[in-house]
Amino acid sequence: REKVIVDADMGILNDDAVALFMLLQSGEVDVLGVTIVAGNTWVEEGTAYALRQLELIGRTDVPVVPGAPEPLMGNRQPWLSAEERLWGNSEYLGAFSRPRPRSYLELDGEPYGGYPQTKPFSEHAVDFIVRMVKANPGQVTIFALGPATNLALAVRKNPEIVPLVKQVIYMGGAIDVPGNTTVAAEFNWWFDPEAAQIALRTPFRKQIIVPLDIAERVFYTKSEFDRIVSRAETPIVKMFKDLHGPRFAQDPDRTSFVWDALTSAIFLRPEIVVRMEERFVDVDTSYGPNYGRSLGYYESRRRSFGAPENFPAGTQKANVLFDIDRQAFWDLYVELIAKR
Amino acid sequence: REKVIVDADMGILNDDAVALFMLLQSGEVDVLGVTIVAGNTWVEEGTAYALRQLELIGRTDVPVVPGAPEPLMGNRQPWLSAEERLWGNSEYLGAFSRPRPRSYLELDGEPYGGYPQTKPFSEHAVDFIVRMVKANPGQVTIFALGPATNLALAVRKNPEIVPLVKQVIYMGGAIDVPGNTTVAAEFNWWFDPEAAQIALRTPFRKQIIVPLDIAERVFYTKSEFDRIVSRAETPIVKMFKDLHGPRFAQDPDRTSFVWDALTSAIFLRPEIVVRMEERFVDVDTSYGPNYGRSLGYYESRRRSFGAPENFPAGTQKANVLFDIDRQAFWDLYVELIAKR
Amino acid sequence: REKVIVDADMGILNDDAVALFMLLQSGEVDVLGVTIVAGNTWVEEGTAYALRQLELIGRTDVPVVPGAPEPLMGNRQPWLSAEERLWGNSEYLGAFSRPRPRSYLELDGEPYGGYPQTKPFSEHAVDFIVRMVKANPGQVTIFALGPATNLALAVRKNPEIVPLVKQVIYMGGAIDVPGNTTVAAEFNWWFDPEAAQIALRTPFRKQIIVPLDIAERVFYTKSEFDRIVSRAETPIVKMFKDLHGPRFAQDPDRTSFVWDALTSAIFLRPEIVVRMEERFVDVDTSYGPNYGRSLGYYESRRRSFGAPENFPAGTQKANVLFDIDRQAFWDLYVELIAKR
Amino acid sequence: REKVIVDADMGILNDDAVALFMLLQSGEVDVLGVTIVAGNTWVEEGTAYALRQLELIGRTDVPVVPGAPEPLMGNRQPWLSAEERLWGNSEYLGAFSRPRPRSYLELDGEPYGGYPQTKPFSEHAVDFIVRMVKANPGQVTIFALGPATNLALAVRKNPEIVPLVKQVIYMGGAIDVPGNTTVAAEFNWWFDPEAAQIALRTPFRKQIIVPLDIAERVFYTKSEFDRIVSRAETPIVKMFKDLHGPRFAQDPDRTSFVWDALTSAIFLRPEIVVRMEERFVDVDTSYGPNYGRSLGYYESRRRSFGAPENFPAGTQKANVLFDIDRQAFWDLYVELIAKR
């Protein structure tokens, strides 16, 4: 059985939650823990959502481990309007759009299904990642489904884990397409650009990236929703009904993306990959209009994979997902989500 | 008759030359002059090529006006390898790939058809642009087919021309796609990012941009070549035969782009435009991996065209070309190029 | 007789005015013209002040030539508050602190002594500089007493003048000391950092820099004022009485700096120089907290003047003034200012 | 008794070693541990030197705790020459001037006095700092005598320690003076600019900074050396004789700085402080000529301590040392170093 750590900026039945459900439902992997990072949500929110959803699906055996509460270079929330004046409004602010809660039991509003009864794991996400990787050398896949803050802290503090990690699978970046937060940057890598650069420049054995390039070409529609809710009502199916039902009732043509869910799918069923390219991927940390933008260097006349020094200072090779078999993906998605 | 200035980094039957030929052959526009800027070629090279090609087609009435010999912030050639070490090799270096010649009559090698007999116009391109715009208020379209150095100097030195320019049509930028020089930047705007930013942030009445987004989806193939050379042999048709013939003989499947040629086409036949979008376009001048990269801000939930201050500091609206009627384009191209 | 052009951001009896008066009063130099640049004042203000003060001292023979109305990369006034939020409030904003007037005859308030009767010279400052340098090859000293916008445009547009300029004497920069506008940057080079970098990186025969390092150690006090106003009342002495008198009446301990005046003094009497150092001087154009900051590279173990490539990309050698004979300076100052 | 952690880039009888000796010799403080960071030396070197020197002075009770082996954004050693080409040669490279050793027992050469017999503490410096601060809330002073990498990781990973730290005393920065590594940056903050920014922007109860402004005005000369070696020979006095003796024998006029030693002195004897100023201190992380440069914002007409938002985004107040009583300092220095 594959061992994985899911590092996520968890929401309520958001793509992080779905990615986690897919892994758990598969019955094929050993989820060592869910480590929480700020991104879509503050760590306090993500912790509560992860705990409660695991309770709802009866998987309280999976530890939920809170991590770094703010991006590496700090919380830009207080001066974000100055950034936006100079470099353009962001489309989506994630956690930055609201104040940080005082604790995972004092959120703005009660989470879906109420506050969790179970407790967060009493170890820091960074320490948890380091300990698990050391305990399972060469066996752990890390899913980096939010900003890379926890991962960056782990490899900088304990670089001895780097050769021991089996692989890192990121949802992040916009390699050959515009961003979804600023026109330049994808949300996860915009929220903490320095962490993303640190992680991507780490010489892991293997890095897989699921960027917007593919994520924004896979649409979740009423058709997929209908397939799920037509199945027997499990706790997960009920969540879909409760949370997505009203949206589709209001607008049956509504579509949305499922970003993180793609990482679980290609991990569980690599055969759905249609196109994966080798790139040297980096993140711009210049504090300007392209702050957080991804760069995907490729082999060419003047850059050869045979000579890594032809690629920019510090960058590492990664496998970037550009296309999948959508039919097979949705079949897997429905199968796992609706599994009893 | 429309009055135009063609500001170009002219080569031998390159896309700048073709764009110029199309305008001249149309018989519909008054080409006030061809101003030369460094980019694909050094100003000395571009001047010789422009003069000689105009001689070959019998249009020595069109003045060729040399302009700024180096980018605004200087010639980065001597330390380009350091830039490449940090931020990645460039695919194409244009003039930077060879030493600057001492004069337009002392090039590396004799131009196609020999050195020109005619002489460059004895006025600086910047002064020429300023004088022509003032002499023809509201009537002059400027084609910015190379780096924007001349244009930037003109508007900074003589901002009084800004409201008098009819429009600027740029070939440049890579709005929603990767660059062709670095992975981030299109060549013209990479060669002189500051000039491009200055020009684009100028409140011209109208700016039209032909970026890589469309330019890299229009392919010149043997089929188009064959249509041209099957026509009566004019000096231009002969040039195509002489210069493109051997290439297609060697590789009949060869394709290439015609970048600048698109500007002339949409100017002469606006009806071939299939999709044009309003964007606030900017160029990143942070000296880093995204130096020279374009940014195309669009209207959205958080950025409304009704409130220009929602767009980043200094940016201006532009019309960005995203699609054309390819069939109509190639028909026009062949018609004009082969016209007697 | 030495030939000079004074490029200035002229105020009313400000340091630019005093520097100009000193040159004119010396009777030793031929002031070819006063070119006006935005900085302390908008070009419209500077033009009016220069014209009027030359009228008052009976030197309407000296042309006043308006130049570039805004910094090279544009007027940052509209978004200066965002810059300040990120990188700190500026101590002094110069022209940015008020709206730009529509014409030199429509200022916020009537200048000292009323609006000028004489007219600005009908040529652009940049063209004037270029023409004068070409007409007097090897003979013209350019005083760059404000932002370097005009100078940068001149050398970029007409680089053929570079070897023909005798020397450039700048007031600008803070080489080994903090700035006076931001904590990092001196005003002139902060107002237009790109222009300053362009000018300083130009391979002029000779560049002399009078930075804050010395300028902020030379104090104008009531004692100097008293020496001036005790002399016979010329128009200049009257200006000092009218404009400085009330200030010293209110606060006899008041001190101020005379920045630009130092350039005229060391030009007219080089023997007052106590310490001048060779440096490769550059200006930071990264748009961040050090935007506009000067850097003064020196010879060292790892940077030898014998190997210019040991100095950063593009930089040039300059002579930086670090100390003067203050007594001799003030004697010269009083002598020239009070001269009949 | 005061509790302290000394976070240092330890060398052989370098300023870090002297600072540590002064604290230990005072008999007044409880040194909880010496945490090691890369800077002057690689962590492996620093660890060996710290262990061995503690053995030599009989203080093997003090734990030596290795920390982060590389700067936060990675080891720039492989492309440092590209940085230098663009932004100027560095005067001093510290650890970057040689390859990183494989272990603290396999250095380039045997340390002074041989390899240590004692072992490094088996906990990471970051965890050690966090644990000690939590165990001694409000009581621990952290001496940040090298790059701030360990400190930055600690506050980002475990921000709950921030209010529990008594104070941080940094040796670092060049507030109102040029740098000693690049012309812009002081070594510690140049080696890891992001870490320095993170640390300085942390809302610690109290931050004290000993910058080059004072450090480069305190000279260690043969006179101070003579005072030390004239005393009874303790292990420390012997080290001074062995290591400094030959240098002064060769050049009796030799002077050097004692940077870190100043931190211990003002901590042990605050009364030697002559001038301390409140500043909001930041570090430039723009990857350009001012990478790692300090900025010291002060109260002024437009920046009031009463309104922290007048200071740049994220910055915090610090107490910056600008002058000390040199006589008292050297008396203390000699007294502690030579103490039996």
Ligand SMILES: [Ca+2]
């Ligand atoms: Ca996520």
Ligand SMILES: [Ca+2]
């Ligand atoms: Ca072109």
Ligand SMILES: [Ca+2]
């Ligand atoms: Ca001035």
Ligand SMILES: [Ca+2]
């Ligand atoms: Ca140290």
